[in-house]
Amino acid sequence: MVVAERKPIEEILAMVADFKKVLLVGCKGCVTVCCAGGTKEVGILGSALRIARKKQGNPLEVVEHTLERQCDPEYVDQLAPMLAGNGFDAVLSMACSVGPQFIAKKYTIPVYPMLNTTFIGGALEHGVWAEFCQSCGNCIIHNFGGLCPIARCSKSLMNGPCGGSANKKCEVSPEIDCIWHLIYDRMVELGQLEKLRPVFPIKDWSTSRDGGPRKIVREDLKL
Amino acid sequence: MKAGSNLEKVFTQGHFAVTGELGPPRGASVEVIEKKAGYLRGVVDSINVTDNQTSVVRMSSVAVCKLLVDMGLEPNLQMVCRDRNRIAMQSDLLGAYALGIRNVLCLSGDHNRFGDHPQSKNVFDVDSMQLISIVKKLRDEGKMLSGQELEGVPKFFIGAAANPFGDPFEFRVTRLAKKIDAGADFIQTQCIYNMEKFRKYMHIAHEEGLTEKCYIMAGITPLKSVGMARYMANFVPGLDVPDYYINRLKGVDKKKQADEGIKIAVEQIQEVREIPGVKGIHLMAIEWEHKVPEILQAAGLLPRPSVN
Numbered sequence: 001m002v003v004a005e006r007k008p009i010e011e012i013l014a015m016v017a018d019f020k021k022v023l024l025v026g027c028k029g030c031v032t033v034c035c036a037g038g039t040k041e042v043g044i045l046g047s048a049l050r051i052a053r054k055k056q057g058n059p060l061e062v063v064e065h066t067l068e069r070q071c072d073p074e075y076v077d078q079l080a081p082m083l084a085g086n087g088f089d090a091v092l093s094m095a096c097s098v099g100p101q102f103i104a105k106k107y108t109i110p111v112y113p114m115l116n117t118t119f120i121g122g123a124l125e126h127g128v129w130a131e132f133c134q135s136c137g138n139c140i141i142h143n144f145g146g147l148c149p150i151a152r153c154s155k156s157l158m159n160g161p162c163g164g165s166a167n168k169k170c171e172v173s174p175e176i177d178c179i180w181h182l183i184y185d186r187m188v189e190l191g192q193l194e195k196l197r198p199v200f201p202i203k204d205w206s207t208s209r210d211g212g213p214r215k216i217v218r219e220d221l222k223l
Numbered sequence: 224m225k226a227g228s229n230l231e232k233v234f235t236q237g238h239f240a241v242t243g244e245l246g247p248p249r250g251a252s253v254e255v256i257e258k259k260a261g262y263l264r265g266v267v268d269s270i271n272v273t274d275n276q277t278s279v280v281r282m283s284s285v286a287v288c289k290l291l292v293d294m295g296l297e298p299n300l301q302m303v304c305r306d307r308n309r310i311a312m313q314s315d316l317l318g319a320y321a322l323g324i325r326n327v328l329c330l331s332g333d334h335n336r337f338g339d340h341p342q343s344k345n346v347f348d349v350d351s352m353q354l355i356s357i358v359k360k361l362r363d364e365g366k367m368l369s370g371q372e373l374e375g376v377p378k379f380f381i382g383a384a385a386n387p388f389g390d391p392f393e394f395r396v397t398r399l400a401k402k403i404d405a406g407a408d409f410i411q412t413q414c415i416y417n418m419e420k421f422r423k424y425m426h427i428a429h430e431e432g433l434t435e436k437c438y439i440m441a442g443i444t445p446l447k448s449v450g451m452a453r454y455m456a457n458f459v460p461g462l463d464v465p466d467y468y469i470n471r472l473k474g475v476d477k478k479k480q481a482d483e484g485i486k487i488a489v490e491q492i493q494e495v496r497e498i499p500g501v502k503g504i505h506l507m508a509i510e511w512e513h514k515v516p517e518i519l520q521a522a523g524l525l526p527r528p529s530v531n
Contacts, residue, residue, distance in 0.1 A: 148420035154334050155304070155345075159352035161400045162331045163386030163413055164460040172334050184391050197397060199405045202309070202353045202368065 001122065002028035002096040003129045004037065004115040006045065012092075013052055015112050016060060023082060024049075024114070025103070026066035027095035034129055036115050037094030039066040045094065045114060063088070070099030095190075127131050137207030137214065143200065145186035151205075152179035158200040160184075177201055191209035225362065225408060226380035228325035229297045230269040231381035231505075232530035234409065234438045240503030241300060241524050242411065242440060243267035243515055245291075248275040256282075256290050264296060266519050268527055269326055271505070274301040278338025285319050292319035292323040299382065300324050303332025308348035312357060320377030327413065328382035329354040350404045355383055359406030365435070381406050385439075386413035387424035388463040396454045403436045406505055409507040410437055414455070417463040425498050434500025441495035444507045445488035445518060449473045449482045452527050466489065485518055491521040 006012075016022060024046050032038030046062040053060035063166040065082065066077045070093060083091070093100040096117040104111040119131035134151035141148045150156045154172045163178035164171025168181045187193045205211070224231060233240045243263045263270050270291055274284040288298035300319050305317065316327065331351040334428075335343050349357065357368055358381050366378040381400040387395050397409065415421045418529040421441070428434055445450045449472035456464035468487060475483045488506075495501045508515050519525050 040455075126413060155350070156347045157331060157350045159350055159401055160394060161389060161391070162351075162461075163384065163389045164334075165389045165391075166460045167330055169460075173337050178390070181391055184394050196394075197401065199352050199356065199401050201347050202356070205348065 001033055001120070002098075002117060003034045003119050003121045003131075004031050004117045005034075005191065006036055006041065006094075007113070007116055009048055009052070012045070012049070012112075012114060016092070019060065021061040021063070021086075021088050022049075022090050022092050023065065023079070023086075024092045025079065025094060025098055025099070027070045027093075028066060029069045029071065029095070031095055031115060034123070035127075037096075042066055042094055045092075062209050067095075070095035070102055071184050072204065073102065073106070076102045079103065079107065083109060087200065100128045123137065135208070136203075136205065137211075138201070138204065144183045145190060145192070147179055147183050147186060148178055148184065152177075158203065161198065170213070224268070226378045228269065228380045229530060230326055231380045231408070233268045233528060234291050234529070236287035236530050238528045238530070239524070240269075240438065240440060241519060241527065242265050242269045242271055242503065242505045243512070244271040244273065244505070244507045244509075245287065245512065246273050246276060247284060247287045249279065251282065253290060257288055257294070259512045260291055260294055260296055262515055264294075266516045266525060266527060267506070268298045268503075269297045271299045271301055271328060271507075274303045274330070274332070275306065275338070276301075276333065277333045278305065278333050278340070279341060280402070285315055285322070285324070288319065288324045289322040297326070298324055298329055301328045301330060301353065303330045303346050304349055304351055304354055305332035305335060305345050307370055308346050309357065312349070312354060312501065313361065316358060316377055316379070317354040317373075317375075321375075325378070326380045327358055327383060328384065329385050329407075351383065352401055353383060353407040355402060355407050360393065361499060362444055368442065380408050382395055382409045382411060384413065385408035385410050386461050387415070387421050388417060389461040392424075393419070395424060396431065396433070397430055400431065400433055403433060407437055409459075409502075412442040413465045414462060414507060415441045415491065415495065416455075416468055417465050417498050418491070420463060421495070422498055423447060425500050429500040434502075438502040441498075441501050441504045442505045442507060443491055444509060445482040445511060445514065446472060447511060448477075448484065451484075462487060481514075485514060485521065487516050489521045492518075492524070 024042055026037050026042035041065045047063045049062050069075050091103050092112050092114050094114045100111040100113045114154055120130050120133040121131045124130050131189035136150050154170050165178040170178045245259050272284045272287045288300045291298040313386055330353050335345045358379050361377050365373050385399050452469045452472050455462050474481050
């Protein structure tokens, strides 16, 4: 899933400093799962903003609403009646960065992101998420025991650990596992170590963001 | 002969090779380079010029190599994968060759998070192994990665680094073998302090016939003080400094630690010379270039051979 985290409250307060009434919109997709922008987090942020502004003697009216998803026009369309003539100064989106862009595309009103969209990843344990994919557009992880060196090696190395790998940790931080050490261990476990012996060829990044913004067209699904 | 550099000739004529290292200045001063180069003149076969080492911005390694060429010295251009994509790499390699640079050392590069611009975007379009293969393709096929025929082929003597002390140890000789397959002609290792582990590494490499396929140079970095030894032991990832050396430096008067460090380096040089498959040393006297002649003299490695 897309993993995100909420921006610091100070940054958000600065964003909304000039507003009197905002629509705070959550998303029931990925950001609900990673506890960053679902109904619950909308409630928490809404209250925090109201309290902070009340303390400043400059109250802010925050209307809360959570959509099924913000990355689909059919759900974003549902905001139309709320935004029609209700005097909102801005929309605050608690979706990943796709949400605010979909809202901005549809409505002529300033839209602000409440989250920092961080990575494609998964939960390691309750309250801990890590990056697993860099969406390079051409998956090669089967060559590495199912582990991704592109996203999970700090240098995206494709041919083994750099000289900075020590005690299974990355030279960048002891908090980061050396994915190449994990790949090595996994290949030993699978009895496939010899697969790491050939020089892995230079990667074609044209399927990645380096080829320009990407789009998928599925003719079989188009209406 | 693949490139005809001085370093290659020293190896092919059967001499024990010695390379030094010059870290470019954090500024545009040519004087700093002239001064450091002066200490290395005549005492090493080739001078590595580091490429923004530890991700700290320094004068371009290509530019410094060219200055060395102009001084009549042979440089070994270090190139890292952190700051250049394949377009810039090939372009710089062609330019470097045109400027008279004949050796190139292909490296992954320290991560930019360590340096003075941790906010920077890194590249890592290719890894060090793949960079080696690019230099080889340019040289042996006369073609760019794209397949484009070159107008003028850069004949580089290709180097790579190896760290026998990184983890997992069992994979380190495999990494070496891969680098040789990719096209490395010579290898310079990370600084060696744990001699026992290095012997083990070289033994495996020798058994696998790798020492016949490339010239392996043992990395030596003299310890200037017990403080430096402790720093290397505790803060440089992938370095292995046994307590023996720390205790030895601690055991002598502070004023004599530098001399003791030189003594240790000379002993290490003598030890690595005894190891089958070691064809030279790479002396990395970090900000201590002026001690290089003294160390090499004491190690019996002077004068350097004159080759044609």
